Amino acid sequence: MTPRERFIAALERKPLTGLVPHFELVFFLTMEVFNKVHPSHRNYSQWDQMSEKERELHRVDMADIFIATAERYNHSAIFLHPNPSRLEEILRQVDLVREKTGDKYFLMIHGDATFSIPDGEHMQEFSYRIADEPEKLKEEADKMVNNALAKAEKIARHGGLDGFALCADYCLNTGPFLSPSMFSEFVTPYLAKLIKGYKDMGFYTIKHTDGNIMPILDQLVEANPHALHSIDPQAGVDIAEVKRLAGDKVCLIGNVNCGLMQTGTEEEVKESVRYALKNGMPRGGYIFSTSNCIYTGMPLERYELMLEIWKTEGVYN
Numbered sequence: 463m464t465p466r467e468r469f470i471a472a473l474e475r476k477p478l479t480g481l482v483p484h485f486e487l488v489f490f491l492t493m494e495v496f497n498k499v500h501p502s503h504r505n506y507s508q509w510d511q512m513s514e515k516e517r518e519l520h521r522v523d524m525a526d527i528f529i530a531t532a533e534r535y536n537h538s539a540i541f542l543h544p545n546p547s548r549l550e551e552i553l554r555q556v557d558l559v560r561e562k563t564g565d566k567y568f569l570m571i572h573g574d575a576t577f578s579i580p581d582g583e584h585m586q587e588f589s590y591r592i593a594d595e596p597e598k599l600k601e602e603a604d605k606m607v608n609n610a611l612a613k614a615e616k617i618a619r620h621g622g623l624d625g626f627a628l629c630a631d632y633c634l635n636t637g638p639f640l641s642p643s644m645f646s647e648f649v650t651p652y653l654a655k656l657i658k659g660y661k662d663m664g665f666y667t668i669k670h671t672d673g674n675i676m677p678i679l680d681q682l683v684e685a686n687p688h689a690l691h692s693i694d695p696q697a698g699v700d701i702a703e704v705k706r707l708a709g710d711k712v713c714l715i716g717n718v719n720c721g722l723m724q725t726g727t728e729e730e731v732k733e734s735v736r737y738a739l740k741n742g743m744p745r746g747g748y749i750f751s752t753s754n755c756i757y758t759g760m761p762l763e764r765y766e767l768m769l770e771i772w773k774t775e776g777v778y779n
Contacts, residue, residue, distance in 0.1 A: 464565060464566050465483070465532075465536075465537070465538035465539070465566055465567055465568070466538065466539070466565055466566060466567050466568040466624070468480075468483045468538055469483045469485070469538035469539045469568040469749065470568065470624075470666070471483075471746075472713055472746065472747060472748060472749050473666050473668075473688040473689055473713050473749075474688070474713075475710075475712075475713055475745075475746055475747030476746060477746050477778075478746060478778050479778050479779070480777060480778060481536075481772070481773065481776055481777055481778075482739065482742075482743055482748060482749070482750045482772070482776040482777070482778065483538040483539075483749045483750065484535075484536060484537060484538060484749065484750040484751060484769075484772060484776075485532075485537040485538055485539040485540075485541070485568075485749065485751060486535075486537065486541075486751055486752060486755050486756050487541050487627060487629070487670065487691070487692075487751070487754070487755040488500075488502070488541065488543070488755040488756065488757070489531045489535065489755070489756045490502070490503070490755070490756060490757050490758045490760075491756055491758070491760065491762050491765075492527055492531065494762055495531075495534065495762065496527060496530055496531075498523070498527050500527070500543075501524040501527060501528075501543050501544070501545045502543045502545060504520075504545055506520070506545055506546050509546055521551070521554055521555065521558055522558060524544070524545065524555065525555060525558040525559050525562060526562075528540050528542060528559060529559060529562055529563055529567075532567055535765075535769060536769070536773075537567070538567065538568060538749075539567060539568035539569070539570060539624075540559060540567045540568070540569055540570070541570050541571070541572075541627055542555050542556065542559065542569060542570070542571050543571075543572075544571070549613060549616060549617075552571060552617070553617065553620050553622075556569060556571075556617075556620070556622040556623050557622060560622045568624045568625070568666075569622065569623050569624050569625075570623070570624060570625045570626055570627050570666075570668065571623065571626060571627070572626070572627055572628075572629050573610060573614065573626025573627065573628055573656075573660065573667075574610075574626075574627075574628035574629050574630040574656075575606040575607045575609065575610035575630075575652075575656055576603065576606070576607070576628070576630050576649050576652050576653045576656065577603060577630070577648060577649055577652075578630035578631050578632060578639075579631050579632065579633075579634070579639040580639075592644065592648065596647075596648075599648060600647075600648065603648060603649075603652040604652060604655075606652070607652050607655050607656045607659070610656060610659075611656065611659040611660070614626070614659065614660060614663055614665065615663065618663040618664065618665070623665070624665065624666055625660070625665045625666030625667060625668065625688070626660055626665055626666075626667055626668070627668045627670055627691075628653070628656070628657075628667060628668065628669045628670060628687070629670045629671075630671065631670075631671050631672050631673065632645070632649065632671045632673065632675070632678065633671055633672060633673025633674050633675050633678075633694075633697065634673050634674070634697075635673055635674055635694075635696065635697040635698070636673075636674060636697075637673070637674045637676075637677050638673070638674075638675070638677055638678050642677050642678055642681070645678050645681060646681055649681075650678075650681045650684070650685060653669070653682075653685045654684070654685040654686065657669075657685050657686055657687050658686070661686075666688045666689075667687040667688050667689075668687060668688060668689045668690075668691055668715065669682060669685070669687040669689070669690055669691070670690075670691040670692060671692075672692060672694050672697065672753075672754060673694055673697045674694070674697040674698055674699060675690075675693075675694070675697075675699060676698075676699060676703075679704065679707065679708060683708045683711050683712050687712060688712070688713055689712060689713035689714065689715050689749065690704070690708070690712055690713070690714055690715065691715035691716060691751065692715065692716045692717055692751070692752070692753045692754055693714055693715070693716035693717035693753065694716070694717065694753050694754075695716075695717050695719045695734070695753055696719060696720065696721045696753065699717070700741075701714060701716060701717045701737070701738055701741045701742055702737075702741035705741055705742065705744070705748075709744075709745060709747055710745070710747075712747070713747045713748065713749060714742055714747065714748050714749070715748075715749040715750075715751050716738060716742070716751055716752070716753050717738050717742070717751075717752075717753045718731075718734050718735050718738050718750075718751070718752045718753060718768055719731075719734040719752075719753055720752050720753050720754045720755075720757070720760070722734050723752060723760055723761070723764045723765070723768070724759070724760055724761070724764075728764075728767065731764055731767060731768065732767070732771060735768050735771045735772065735775075736771065736775065738750065739771075739772070739775055739776045743776070743778065746778075750772055750776055752765075752768070
């Protein structure tokens, strides 16, 4: 099986032999490893002033970084971050990676269109709108989903993309930004519509959110994504409990503790890796990753330590 086929088998909760599939939403340490700035960190404000030759050099360089990361760290999937994120550039990036790798890797892009935690400047306004104009807010939620699905239809016709990572964050460490009842009113119906729309086009869906998802776990599962990411241990989410409650309904992706990867001891990191593998692997439907991503400032040697354990202990018989 190719890495892509193994990734899809895990998403579909089918039995696997050999290594548990692995990927990271983002690997930002490209400067340290490849002496290349990560595509998301590049400022392309002058993109339209570039010659087509220069733009193509940038496209190829970005594709090469994504591929090199996947090859070096045995990722089964690549989360593309086209920059600029225009539809035509998304399609070009998909084409470039497919031309260079064929069907080796599962390819995904960001595709969420639901309300997420508002930033500090807009939290108060959002709260007022829930009380003052709830129907208008729901109309906006529906419009955002419809726009995302219209874009996905164009991508589906073009071909080459496997799925979407839905990266709207819903939860703080203490719980969701909306009460479960409000979440069921302003988010869940639109998340379910978005996921169904993507699935109807043949796409896979991975729902990401940090924080304590337990008060809304049932709603996330009922929205019917193929997978949940990141099962955040820093918010007290126990992958063993999520596996018990939902492991027969949804693939789980995670959940090596990023906080420990940053500031913990090596023994704490090893323990977190082994706990994720031990409790995620049984009965399949599991993809190994951190509880967020390999972000800027994380010690590279900690990620490499995590992978050493995965290669020896993350193996199905």
